[in-house]
Structure formats: C-alpha cells, structure tokens
Amino acid sequence: MTVDAVRGGVPEHGRVPKYFVVKNQLLNLLAELGEGALLPAERQLAVAYGVARSTLRQAISELTMEGRLRAYRGRGTFVAAPKLIQPLGLHSYTEALHAMGHQPSRRVVTVDCQPAGSSLAADLGVDATDEVVHLERVLLADDEPLGLESTYLPVRRFADLMTDFDGTGSLYQHMTDRYGIRYAEATERIETVLANPREAMLLGTNPAQPMLLMQRVSADQDGVPIERVRSLYRGDRIGFATRLIG
Known part of the structure; x- marks a missing residue:
C-alpha cells in the first residue's frame, strides 16, 4: 500500500468503510457542482453509488459536520462556501x-x-x-x-x-x-x-x-x-x- 493511500484515509489493513468511499465520491461531486449548488436527492445518489441510503446519510452527515455541506429544512442540502x-x-x-x-x-x-x-x-x-x-x-x-x-x-x-x-x-x-x-x-x-x-x-x-x-x-x-x-x-x-x- 502506498503512502498516498494511507494519507488518503485508507488504513493499513486495506478495509475501507463504504460510507468513506461514498464520502470521497461526494467530495468529487461537490467540486463539480460548485459553491451554492443543490445536492441531488438522496434516492438518486444512493442509486448512483450503489449503497443504502443509511450509508449515504452517514457520508453526508460527516461532510455537513465538516462544513462542506449545509442543510436547510424544507429546502435541501447545498454545497457550502469555503471556511x-x-x-x-x-x-x-x-x-x-x-x-x-x-x-x-x-x-x-x-x-x-x-x-x-x-x-x-x-x-x-x-x-x-x-x-x-x-x-x-x-x-x-x-x-x-x-x-x-x-x-x-x-x-x-x-x-x-x-x-x-x-x-x-x-x-x-x-x-x-x-x-x-x-x-x-x-x-x-x-x-x-x-x-x-x-x-x-x-x-x-x-x-x-x-x-x-x-x-x-x-x-x-x-x-x-x-x-x-x-x-x-x-x-x-x-x-x-x-x-x-x-
């Protein structure tokens, strides 16, 4: 395993949680969408990434806690501005x-x-x-x-x-x-x-x-x-x- 892989969050045993894989996929998506863009619906993303919605929600929750996403009740989840x-x-x-x-x-x-x-x-x-x-x-x-x-x-x-x-x-x-x-x-x-x-x-x-x-x-x-x-x-x-x- 390369040093870059370890630094990218992959542990030495090589087993990566599904939510973490989805989280990185979402980060690429956020870069494509740009600041202020509305995140696609959970159902659509879960199907696109081939994961359960609970797994997707864990990834979205972490990105929200980190300030990469912002959720508004009744409006949806949006790509956040940089800190x-x-x-x-x-x-x-x-x-x-x-x-x-x-x-x-x-x-x-x-x-x-x-x-x-x-x-x-x-x-x-x-x-x-x-x-x-x-x-x-x-x-x-x-x-x-x-x-x-x-x-x-x-x-x-x-x-x-x-x-x-x-x-x-x-x-x-x-x-x-x-x-x-x-x-x-x-x-x-x-x-x-x-x-x-x-x-x-x-x-x-x-x-x-x-x-x-x-x-x-x-x-x-x-x-x-x-x-x-x-x-x-x-x-x-x-x-x-x-x-x-x-």
Whole structure:
C-alpha cells in the first residue's frame, strides 16, 4: 500500500468503510457542482453509488459536520462556501474579517459586572473580590453567526467601559482610542469542544457540531493584563492559521 493511500484515509489493513468511499465520491461531486449548488436527492445518489441510503446519510452527515455541506429544512442540502480562515495574532476581529473581504458585526448578549473570583483574579492581576465587566457577544460575518465571545475586564481599570462602549463595535479599537492601550502580548489556548444548548441556540447550530474554543489572556505594552477572553467558534465555518518561524 502506498503512502498516498494511507494519507488518503485508507488504513493499513486495506478495509475501507463504504460510507468513506461514498464520502470521497461526494467530495468529487461537490467540486463539480460548485459553491451554492443543490445536492441531488438522496434516492438518486444512493442509486448512483450503489449503497443504502443509511450509508449515504452517514457520508453526508460527516461532510455537513465538516462544513462542506449545509442543510436547510424544507429546502435541501447545498454545497457550502469555503471556511473563513482567520490568522492567529494580536488583531481585532473587525480587522481580520475586513482583510478577508467580509463584513464583521456583533450582537450583544450580556453586559454586567460580577466579582472576579480566584481564577479571573489571577489572570487579570486583581483581587478576588474586585469586580470585572463581563461582555458577551455573538460574532457575525456577513450577518452569519460565527462565534460567541465572553470578555472579562477589571472594573477598576475600565470603570467607564459600560457607559462609553456600546458593545457592537471593535473593543480592540476602543481600547486604543479611549485608553491609549496597545495589545502587546497574549497567552492563548485552543481546544475542541461541543457547545452547550444555550451556546448552540445563540449560534444557530446543532449542539453536536464540533466547536473551537479559544481562551486568551492579553496584556498591554507595559505587561499589565487587559482582559481574559473565551471565544467559541463554529468548527464548520471558520478555521485559523499562523506562521511559525524557527
């Protein structure tokens, strides 16, 4: 067996599940159909590929979870647009989306104050009893929900944030314009998770859809913590890239 075959998903024992064969056949079909095209009916595809409809559905389900297909109740299943690939770095969401030719926006879900607690206090350099601003927003690209972001900032440093910032714009830009802050460094962790029912509802997605969870603590040019951010992104609609230099 060739290396290419192994890399193509064929295990060493050579036995390939039927759904995987169909999945690859469907990928070729999607390339032929092009973005936005309606996928042929299940019955037609099952006959064309000589498989049971349950096998076909498994292949379609995986492609939908991966963001290659998009299903709309009552309308059918369509070839999805390519994922947005956002560069990892100290950039604002607004800047990144504009650079990719998309229109960013945000929908505010929650704005409140709460005690920091021990975990937030350690990350933000405040006391556990100090208050933090909690800003929760749905991140959109061309009016489509892509992510759910919760940002925590120390009240004693940004006391007027809740009155000066409406939450729909770029917090990154507001910090620069209002406070003269430059985002200089950050520690970030990325992992895969499943959304809880509330998160799935806010993002308009299936709770079983894999998500990318990014947790970041940012600091300014003086090394003072600015914020802790928890961002949950739809794995079917967005990916991330970075450049590594040795």
